[in-house]
Amino acid sequence: TGSQALDEVKIGGLGSSRPRVEDARFIRGRGNYxxxxxxxxxxxxxxxxxxxxxxxxxxxxxxxxxxxxxxxxxxxxxxxxxxxxxxxxxxxxxxxxxxxxxxxxxxxxxxxxxxxxxxxxxxxxxxxxxxxxxxxPPIVNPEQAVAPGAPLIRDDKAGQADNVAYQWEVGDKDGTDAAFAQADVVSKLRLHYPRSHPSPIExxxxxxxxxxxxxxxxxxxxxxxxxxxxxxxxxxxxxxxxxxxxxxxxxGGGFGNxxxxxxxxxxxxxxxxxxxxxxxxxxxxxxxxxxTGFGRDMYLDSEMALTNDGKILAVRYHATTDQGAFYADAQPTKFKIGLVHSSFACYDVPVGHITAQGMYTNKAPGGVAYRCSFRVTEAMFFQERMMQAAADDLGMDQAEFRRRNLVRDDQFPYRTPFGFLTDSGQYLKCLQVGLDAIGYDDFLVEQAEARKQGRLLGIGISTMTEPLGAGNSREYDILGIKMFDSAELRVHPTGKAVLKIGAQTQGQGHETTFAQIVTHELGIPATDIVVEHGDTDHTPFGMGTYASRSTPVAGAATAMVARKIRAKARKLAAHLLEVSEEDVEWELGRFFVRGAESRGVTIQECAMAAYSNMPDGMEPGLENNAYYDPPNLTWPFACYIATVEVDPETGVWDVLRFVGVDDCGVRINPMIVEGQIMGGLTEAYAISNMQFQTYDVDGNLVGANYMDYLLPTAWETPGFELHEVVTPSPHHPIGAKGVGECAAVGGPAAYVNAVMDALRPTGVRNIDMPLLPDRVWHAAHTGQDV
Ligand code: MCN
CATH class of the missing domain: 3.90.1170.50 (Aldehyde oxidase/xanthine dehydrogenase, a/b hammerhead)
Structure with missing residues (x-):
């Protein structure tokens, strides 16, 4: 390229942690809710x-x-x-x-x-x-729902003779059974992921x-x-x-709600x-x-078939979901159980089989996305708890067990046991970055020493990939309809620009980051770009912001529309420079004549020409739109590691350290990415030990106000040490993958695995979340699962 290219980070392009522009109005009380x-x-x-x-x-x-x-x-x-x-x-x-x-x-x-x-x-x-x-009589759990003589909740539905909302299965049953027959070891675990609520501020x-x-x-x-x-x-x-x-x-926040x-x-x-x-x-x-829409409330009965040397041969599990009184908004996907079958996507598991059943109960309906799409959260929690239980059953180090089963870099594109196609990642590297950061080997020594003194130290690992960016209609059909997103870009004569997107921010910072994508493509400073969204009369058709789909889909549409603008600007540049288009080169913010770098025009000069001095026959103006239908989902990867100490006297556990390694491809705004990760990890921490909803035997909601339904404040929340690995998405125009969710999805297992690791000397194998002190104490003192 030429020598006069702009410094991308300085003008707010990719990699710039520019402060969030929307915060100026929020902190001045000028938000408009x-x-x-x-x-x-x-x-x-x-x-x-x-x-x-x-x-x-x-x-x-x-x-x-x-x-x-x-x-x-x-x-x-x-x-x-x-x-x-x-x-x-x-x-x-x-x-x-x-x-x-x-x-x-x-x-x-x-x-x-x-x-x-x-x-x-x-x-x-x-x-x-x-x-x-x-x-x-109210029914408040799936067991009651199928008990003989249970009252029929949905007596309004023709043909509904019981309280079963749906049944579903996926995978290869025969192949899975055959793999189990060959297994040296079969590991089993039963878990409940409690109900929780997204609870946005607004x-x-x-x-x-x-x-x-x-x-x-x-x-x-x-x-x-x-x-x-x-x-x-x-x-x-x-x-x-x-x-x-x-x-x-x-x-004011959505989180799926x-x-x-x-x-x-x-x-x-x-x-x-x-x-x-x-x-x-x-x-x-x-x-x-x-x-309104809750999250989770799912029971999992699982088995994993293993060889003695720690290779996974197959997984099979049965999921029971508590749907509440209606199955209305419960599953926006055409899969009745959402995307639970995205489990084990990061491991080389040859075969698997899942069955599922959903029950009507007298609880609030929903089960929609809560900081993750459609049951992926439960799937990943279960996956990572199962990984730890299996490592324990094998007597194998939990990091080593993961190492032996994670998909290697040379296996991409990789078809998962339940049919997804993951396309990129450096899973082993991510794990190693995490292990090095936490000082894994040293911690094991410290833990052994501490155990001699009766102290209960534990370390928990969670590694996962998940499908982010609902929108692929070619590789994996999620909704049974094409899913896409859109962007419209208008560059004014002075080179200032307005970008309109179909996505809708609830706090993610789109007004900041989407401008950065345009800056990356055109070299227009981010401060010269306004991003508009959220008004159907004024923005192009979009399918919304959830499942971390904005960057993967609307972000891609933004890059594509900017490229269309650049293509037209190139013609204008050729006209202004009086050379043929083939002789025009691009560097950030500027076109120049090949071989004569000093002869150039800026993108702003091209914009002015589009409205005042276009070549004969060219339509005036510099605006365009793009609709983007991605070829695949994006597959970010994360490795989270927590170390904890459990107090055997009280059952209270403290997080000693927490290390997060996220690979969300190219990061547009590293500060916003870290904020998203910290937000997710905070939710994960809360879910593991305080944030849950339950119903009493009469069907009264316990957790219907913020005295009973606990959210973490900064005081309870542990510190997070964040690291990154960057594997660009092979199909996204700027290599970005979604980031908003992995931490919330993958985080809980790191905490729970750490507590379970701490309790290993007591013989306890599982405590269901929330890991409240009394439950931990009970388990530690009786050696019984809770
Ligand atoms: N980003 C980036 N580089 C990447 C990926 C993302 O800079 N490689 C930036 C994005 O441009 C965007 C933010 O990070 O500003 C999140 O991007 P993305 O992962 O695409 O997720 P979405 O914008 O689609 O947001 C959805 C996601 C989800 S699924 C939930 S739930 C959630 C979350 O975002 N809800 C939130 N974060 C939230 N944050 C706030 N404040 N409020 C919510 O309701």
């Missing part, structure tokens, strides 16, 4: 929720609510049914009642809603609604504004996928898509249509914790 939206004549909606987990509704009397001054509308399920909205519009197998009519099926279920002049009147009016319930909310003069419906909505939501809203409102505008303004469409959104939209006024609904903490 749904709660900040106020429209003239706006009314307020509140939801009445069921206090019982399972009950027949005998009657709903709304007369006292209607009589309260300021009440404009009281909506029941029967009224919604008159608008074809008895059930949530959904494309999945099952659906969920918008407002309960016949029965309530979980505590917190939406029963009615009130629209009033202010939210306080609406709340009071909800309290004035009299619902007569006939209590039914709960769900909507401002629906139906204009009965123009017929246009505008909805401000806390959504991770506004364009997808628009399609659902078209079904709700029975309006054509071009008369619907979804605006997802600043969103804001992918689905919830009954509250449907009600707000319907209430706006019925009153012809803007209607605002803001969910409270209990509403969010008790009725």
């Amino acid at each position: 749904v709660e900040d939206v106020t429209l003239p004549g706006m009314l307020h909606m509140e939801i009445l929720r069921s206090p019982l987990a399972h009950a027949r509704i005998k009657s709903i009397d709304t007369s006292a609510a209607w009589a309260i001054p300021g009440v404009k509308l009281v909506l029941t399920g029967e009224m919604a049914a008159q608008r074809n909205l008895a059930w949530m519009p959904t494309l999945s197998y099952d659906t969920q009642a918008v407002l309960a009519t016949d029965k309530v099926r979980f505590q917190g279920q939406e029963v009615a809603c009130v629209v009033a002049e202010d939210p306080y009147i609406a709340k009071d009016a909800c309290d004035a609604i009299v619902v007569e319930y006939e209590a039914l 709960n769900c909310g909507a401002v629906a504004d139906f204009n009965n003069a123009t017929g246009k419906l505008t909805v401000y909505l806390t959504s991770q996928a506004p364009h997808i939501v628009r399609a659902a809203v078209a079904l709700i409102a029975e309006l054509p898509e071009h008369l619907i505008r979804i605006i997802s303004p600043d969103v 804001k992918v689905p469409v919830y009954p509250g959104y449907v009600c707000a939209i319907l209430c706006s249509i019925l009153t012809a006024k803007p209607v605002k609904w803001i969910e409270d903490n209990t509403g969010n914790l008790s009725s």
